[in-house]
Amino acid sequence: MQPYLVFTLAANLAAMGELAGHERRGSLTWPGRSEILGLLGAALGLERGGDFSALDLLRVGVAVFDDGTLLRDYHTVETVPSAAIRRPNSRPQALAAARLRSSTTITLRDYRTDALYGVAVWGGDLAPLRDALATPHFTLYLGRKSCPLSAPPGxxxxTAAGPEEALDALVLPPWRQGETASWLMTDAEPGDTHVEQRQDQPLDRMRWHFAARRVAVRKVAIQPKGRSA
Known part of the structure; x- marks a missing residue:
């Protein structure tokens, strides 16, 4: 038995990072380790270049209640050749200088609608994280800044024997009560039969560099009946 911090992540729009290209940025179906640690850092008030060493020691499990429905958004992006004008004072000035030399392209952004996840965190000092999630320093997003949470994390x-048992104590949003999580993702252990690789272990947050992590995908049936503490 050990202590676990458990909380929910619900959002009308969510975006779980994938390999990002210029024309298309996809979304995975559940938030990875880097996204969870970044959200906890935002709650604590850490800047991207801040000291995440305590958070990097944490272990994380994610239960998928609803991975949402894919929504694709189309953006038009106008680019200006660097030779058109040097050090413009504004984007309109750069576009005016470029005249017919600018080019417009369509880029794609993928989102997940009405997603709901449960998170279990363990292996560190949990009380400051619980308090920070209750009164976060920065706005909490489930991915991009266009994806604020739709409910408090609760x-x-x-204290539980494992993350699956701990997640039974989750507090789901009132309009999602009674839902069941079917999948639980945690760090892979010897003996796990279904293991996937996820590129979500932070290496350099300023340069957006991430390492591969082995993730165990377990079939579960988690239906929380927890209430606010």
Whole structure:
């Protein structure tokens, strides 16, 4: 038995990072380790270049209640050749200088609608994280800044034999009560039969560099009946 911090992530729009190209940025179906640690850092008030060493020691499990429905958004982006004008004072000035030399392209952004996840965190000092999630320093997003949470995380600390048992104590949003999580993702252990690789272990947050992580995907049936502490 050990303490776990459990909380929910619900959002009308969510975007879980994938390999990002210029023309298309996709979304995976559940938030990875880097996204969870970044959200906790935002709650604590850490800047991207801040000290994440305590957070990097944490272990994370994610239960998927609803991975949402794919929504694709189309953007038009106008680019200006660098030779058109040097050091413009504004984008309109750069576009005016470029005249017919600018080019417009369509880029794609993928989102997940009405997603709902449960998160279990363990292996560190959990009380400051619980308090920070209750009164976050920065706005909490489930991915991009266009994806704020649609409900408070309802963070609480419980004692359990494992992350699956701990997630039974989640507090789901009132309009999602009674839903069941079918999948649980955690760090892979010896003996796990279904293991995938996820590129979500932070290496350099300023340069957006991430390492591969082995993730165990477990079939579960988590239906929380927890209430606010």
């Amino acid at each position: 963070a609480k600390i419980v």
